[in-house]
Amino acid sequence: MYLPKRPDEKSSGCDVVSTDAIAEVNQQTTEFYFLPIPSRLRYDPENPFRFSYKMLVSYAIVGFIITANLYYCQPLLIQMSKSFQVSYEGVSRIPTFVQAGHASGLLLICPLGDLVHRRQLILALLLMTTFLTLGLAVTSNLHLFEALSFLSAATSLTPQILVPLAADLAPPAQSGFAFSIVLTGIMLGVLLGRVMAGLIAQFLAWRVVYYTSFGLQCLILVCIYLFFPDYPPHRANNELAYWEVFWTMGKYIVTEPLVMQIVIINLGAAACFANYWVTLTFLLGGAPYFYSTLVIGLFGLLGMAGVMAGPICGRIVDKMGPWHALLAATFMLLLFQAVHTGAAGIHISAVIISCFGSDLFQQIQNVALPNLIFSVSSSAASRLNAIYMISYYVGQMIGTSVGTKVFVRYGWRASAALGMAWYAMQIVVILIRGPNCRRYIWFGYEGGTRFRGRQQTVDFAGDHSTIASESEETQC
Incomplete structure (x- = not known):
């Protein structure tokens, strides 16, 4: 475990001082009323x-x-x-x-x-x-x-x-x-x-x-x-009661356009992920492959390659901005899913290509989506993360149950085509609202489509406004 350094200590050049709005004047010296910090x-x-x-x-x-x-x-x-x-x-x-x-x-x-x-x-x-x-x-x-x-x-x-x-x-x-x-x-x-x-x-x-x-x-x-x-x-949460947490979570979902947009996209992304991996097991275990459980498990190594590329995906999101990175990644996922739909049951090379490509670009989705939802409010990061993760779990349940039923009833190509439909739905939802819209704008491209990087939120007494990030803006 690494101990962060104080500003007056020597540190490497990659260290930056947090400007977070967390502040309590009285320094807490104990935790749980008896254990010294x-x-x-x-x-x-x-x-x-x-x-x-x-x-x-x-x-x-x-x-x-x-x-x-x-x-x-x-x-x-x-x-x-x-x-x-x-x-x-x-x-x-x-x-x-x-x-x-x-x-x-x-x-x-x-x-x-x-x-x-x-x-x-x-x-x-x-x-x-x-x-x-x-x-x-x-x-x-x-x-x-x-x-x-x-x-x-x-x-x-x-x-x-x-x-x-x-x-x-x-x-x-x-x-x-x-x-x-x-x-x-x-x-x-x-x-x-x-x-x-x-x-x-x-x-x-x-x-x-x-x-x-x-x-x-x-x-x-x-x-x-x-x-x-x-x-x-955060100071903004000092007067917030526990029961009010759930009220504010519901309020974020129905009143914040960006939160609603991310929840819908996340449902589709999680459904695609679960549908792909669950039905892939059935596909590889049956005709024409008849692979053993061990061989099927080895396909998880392709997933490892995508995971290990996570930091690279993070750099891509920082460079392009989360909205543009999300759109590009989802479009590429649609293309790899099309490869899977066209030939996964014909030749194993199609499965390998779609497996690696899907894991790689899903990592970009997994970085871009939380970046977008956390930009809504810095003082509500845990509540927004709960909304994000719950929608992910619901999406996985949808993908597993619906994908399995479609595979059993109509075969591998139909379940793969279902994944394509879900990716297409995500692209439509992304395009409904541009990257630079003001807080309560539900539709359109107010502010154009400039590359902006992640937006930074600043909270003032429980409210927040959005300001441009430090990323250099470039015209799209």
């Missing part, structure tokens, strides 16, 4: 911490370890069924409990990042997740395991607290690159969580996976306490 980590509005990419790498490592928790169970279900002495159907509910728990946490806990000190929130979530993971390792009762899985997933939210924090602290001209580093850690947790669990369980008992996770989380918990700075909530 190390003096070097206490927030001082007169001497704020410097922001650097080393800090982002530490965020990415934490995101990797915690996100992997959500996917450990998937390759272990067969061993779990033997251990709990139940059928495969009996353990098949475990991933459902994990998904339901995480979705509940995103809705009920994630928005707290706007109301409380994020250091204390992260420590509390990590402490609960750590001991719940220990419970998963030792319990011999299936129903208790399901309940603990739900609670563990509901508290595995540290990455979703760090994501808006990174977006909040990063300089506007570099926010895409900053966000992409944290996103890369999270996506590696998604991809490698299953792999690590499968490898450990191949040679040892499945419970060793959770004991290992418990040890890693203990290490992360200590590092967070010793090195993570204290960032207080």
